[in-house]
Amino acid sequence: MSSELLVDVSAGIAVLTLNRPAQQNAFTPALTAALSAALHRCDTEDAIRVVVITGTPPAFCAGADLSSRVGEVSATVEPAPWRVRKPVIAAVNGHAVGIGLALALQCDLRYLARDAVYGLSQVRRGVLADGYAHWTLPRLVGVANAADIMLTGRTFDGDEAKAMGLANSCLDAAEVLPTAMSVAHDIANGSAPLTVGMSKRLLWEGLGMSPAMVGQLETDLNAHAAASIDGDEAMAAFRERRQPNWTGSISSEWPTLDGGTEAERPVLG
Numbered sequence: 001m002s003s004e005l006l007v008d009v010s011a012g013i014a015v016l017t018l019n020r021p022a023q024q025n026a027f028t029p030a031l032t033a034a035l036s037a038a039l040h041r042c043d044t045e046d047a048i049r050v051v052v053i054t055g056t057p058p059a060f061c062a063g064a065d066l067s068s069r070v071g072e073v074s075a076t077v078e079p080a081p082w083r084v085r086k087p088v089i090a091a092v093n094g095h096a097v098g099i100g101l102a103l104a105l106q107c108d109l110r111y112l113a114r115d116a117v118y119g120l121s122q123v124r125r126g127v128l129a130d131g132y133a134h135w136t137l138p139r140l141v142g143v144a145n146a147a148d149i150m151l152t153g154r155t156f157d158g159d160e161a162k163a164m165g166l167a168n169s170c171l172d173a174a175e176v177l178p179t180a181m182s183v184a185h186d187i188a189n190g191s192a193p194l195t196v197g198m199s200k201r202l203l204w205e206g207l208g209m210s211p212a213m214v215g216q217l218e219t220d221l222n223a224h225a226a227a228s229i230d231g232d233e234a235m236a237a238f239r240e241r242r243q244p245n246w247t248g249s250i251s252s253e254w255p256t257l258d259g260g261t262e263a264e265r266p267v268l269g
Helices: 029-044 099-105 133-152 158-164 173-190 193-206 211-226 229-240
Strands: 005-010 013-018 050-055 088-092 109-113 169-171
Touching: 005 029, 013 029, 013 173, 029 050, 050 173, 088 099, 088 173, 099 109, 099 133, 109 158, 109 173, 133 158, 158 169, 169 173, 193 211, 193 229, 211 229
Parallel strands: 013 050, 050 088, 088 109, 109 169
Antiparallel strands: 005 013
């Protein structure tokens, strides 16, 4: 693994730390490749139940490293955090601009530092925001707020991010990672991995589906969950009034469900 990305896996949680502090963790091709490899591992390794992405202080990520030519660096990692079948939490402990903010937008939960600077300022440099920003941002803050952020290229602080709905919580910088880790431990120790993964995928994909299609998928996915390894354990733990011991496997039990019309077939792949 590249020294530009630190990977620590413990107690079901993978912490991925962007590690170029002298450059405010700005993206390079090597960092993009390392993060892609780490996210692929997180997606396929059942022992990992939650992912936390953060940066070595003082920043989260200041965007692309422009010491090389503009356009050579992209934060479009593969798989994208929203495609990883585990909850991905962004612990944004400092400035996040450009593709740094775009990365946080791809995560499921975002905890932001109050006094940091945020923005998608690419239009002020003659390029478009990337890293799925045109898809993720309107889903989080609405079209009007997204247009304000993306067309002006202006910056804003954590309080405004929270007010717009971009952040789950706005905190002092020193509290961001501990808060994200607390949430990660709660998910890892309490939620069934397969149902969390399926719910996450349906949340991201469901906005593009009809209500009837979402309802059908909820029914089908619940039937799949009931027949899974953890289905019996869920009922036994409920009857015995104890915490369940989840042992299910996302890698071997992930569903593929087709439905809808010929023109619109949702697949949780």
